[in-house]
Amino acid sequence: MKIIVVGAGVIGVTSAWYLAKAGHDVVVMDRQPAPGRETSYANAGEVSPGYSAPWAAPGIPLKALKWMFQRHAPLVVQPKPDLAKLSWLAKMLANCTPDAYAVNKARMVRLAEYSRDSLAALREETGMAYDERTQGTLQLFRTQAQVEAAEKDIAVLRDGGVPFEVLDEEGCLRAEPGLAGAQAPIAGGLRLPGDETGDCFKFTTALAHLAAATGVEFRYGVTVDRLLLEDGRVRGVVTADGQHRADAVVVALGSYSPALVRPLGIALPVYPVKGYSLTLPIINENRAPVSTVMDETYKVAITRLGERIRVGGLAEIAGFDLSLPPSRRATLLHSVQGLFDGAGDVQQAAFWCGLRPMTPDGTPVIGRTPVPGLLLNTGHGTLGWTMAAGSGRVLADIVSGRRTDIETTDLGIARYARGSSSPTGALRPART
Template identity: 80%
Template sequence: MKIVILGAGVIGVTSAWYLSQAGHEVVVLDRQPAPARETSFANAGEVSPGYSAPWAAPGIPLKAMKWMFQKHAPLVVGLRPDVAKLSWLARMLANCTPEAYKANKARMVRLAEYSRDCLEGLRSETGIAYDERTQGTLQLFRTEAQVEAAGKDIAVLREGGVAFEVLDAEGCRAAEPGLRAARGPIAGGLRLPGDETGDCFKFTTRLADLAAAQGVEFRWGVGVERLVVEGGRVRGAVTSEGIVTGDAVVVALGSYSPALVKGLGLDLPVYPVKGYSLTLPVVDEALAPVSTVMDETHKVAITRLGDRIRVGGLAEIAGFDLSLKAARRATLEHSLGGLFGGAGDLSRVEFWCGLRPMTPDGTPVVGRTPVPGLFLNTGHGTLGWTMAAGSGRVLADIVSGRRSEIETADLGIARYGREAGRAGTLVPARA
């Protein structure tokens, strides 16, 4: 089949790779001049299946209220009225129950663990290099309350067979020697030795080159306007350079996916949650992180990428605003300085932000839709890099009609019930 993929971030490119490997003709469209120029450009650098967890969790509503009055809050909710935002927040709050959290986390860990395995296989098969390290993630707790709260996550990890280590303060310093110079208390940590790190931008760019060498066609600078529907089936897309047709279309446009499919009667509950990052060169190896340290207090990840440090995180729920806020930069620098002060050169820092496409339950939407010929691979939130390879492989299996190696029935838009789509409302697109 000829497959048209909309979007060339890490999700679109991995989808293209696996669909091509499955024998399909693949065309990828993106409005940027090259791959991974938006949300995949400078994320936190974590490939963290063990840290895969929904933001919707018991206690989050109360924590969110407290965060509103903190200087270095991990979550900021914009006050500007937005119907889509309010609807998404209501759905997210509905998932803040112990039962929903357990089910959502288990589903996310399943996909993320599979994705890590797929990434390992892809790396072995192609020799692709992207400043990767396979030295785990350390979730760092500064208070005893955080240590105790980790119990529910540990239970899910144990149930899912995910390797982990519970560390005391000295164990954390042994795993990450740079923490010996950290300011403030360290109460303990949860180490996930199966996690990895790497530069998502480098990976996506190099995989796109490999895919192109295998016959995948990439068309850059092409804006997507709407989908083409003929005979009740999606047949392509109307773009800034005319109509591009195929036997099936994969929407991998991140936060911009809902607007495109809304006209087909699909209610895709994905909302942009802005994250920020700093990238700076290492100047003192002894003080720098070895792999990734997740600062649980500020929800900030500090990751080693070759001779650089990437500091990423925070969540700003403010629509499609891409402005860089000085207060968010201050929080990232505060977290870095408290744990790895002096490790990097802040005078040469690159400050960046991107829009993470979040679902209310934390799990991405991967698979077919009620509309024939239309498939989705979007809504990965903070875990796009972590889940990219597995999502691409699963999507290729579903499109190809093959049985996937993991359960996929609960990954699609159908899990949101009848409200998710009404395929009878299709309107043909005009040239």
């Protein structure tokens, strides 16, 4: 089959790679001049299956109200009116129940674990390097209340067979010696030894080059204006230079996916949740993190990427705004300086933001749609890097009509259909 993949971020590139490996003729289109230039460019660097959890969780509504009055708030909701935002928030709030959280987290961990294993196999197959490390993630708790609240996540990890270690302060220092000089309190931690780290941009660029060498065609600087629909089936895409026909189209446009599929009657519940990062060159090896430390208080990940420290996180619901407010930079600095002060050169820090494509339930939307010839691989939120390899592999299996290695029926857009037993909310059926 000839397949057009729209989007050359980490999700689009991994999709293209696995589709090509399955024997398909693949063309990737992206408006940027090269792969991985938007949300995949400077994310937190985590490949963290064990930390895969939806933002929609019990207690989040109350926490969000408290964060409104907090200087270094991990979540900010801009008050600007936006019907799409209000609809998405309503669906997200509907998922903030214990039952919904357990269902959503379990399937996210399932996909993320599979993706981590797929990434390891891909790394072994290709020999690519992207500042990867396989030394786990430490979720750091500054308060005893956070330690106690982690019991819910631990139960899901235990049920899913995910390895974990519950650490006291001394155990946290053994895992991350650079924390010895932390100014912030350390009440304990949850270490996930199976997690990895790596530079998503380096990975995406390297895999795109490998995919091109195997025959995948990449067309950069191309904006897809609309999907080509004929007789109720997607037959390709339309760009400024005309029609480009294919047997199927995979939409992997992240936060921009809903706008492309909306004219076909598909109300894809993906909304941009803005995240920020700082990248600092290491100036004190002894103070630097070994792998990833997730600062639970501020929802900030501090990750070692080669000779750099990536400080990434926060969530801002502000539509497609790409501004860089100094207050968000201050929050990232507050987190890293409280835990690893002096490890990186703050004066040389590069400040960045990206739009994470988030679903109300936290799980991405992968697979076929009600419109023949149209498939989705989008909505990965903060976990695009974590879930990329597995998502691409699953997508390729679905396209090829092969049995997938993991359960995928609950990853598709059908879970949002009216009448679905899923707690994720309603989706208007597609018109064909």
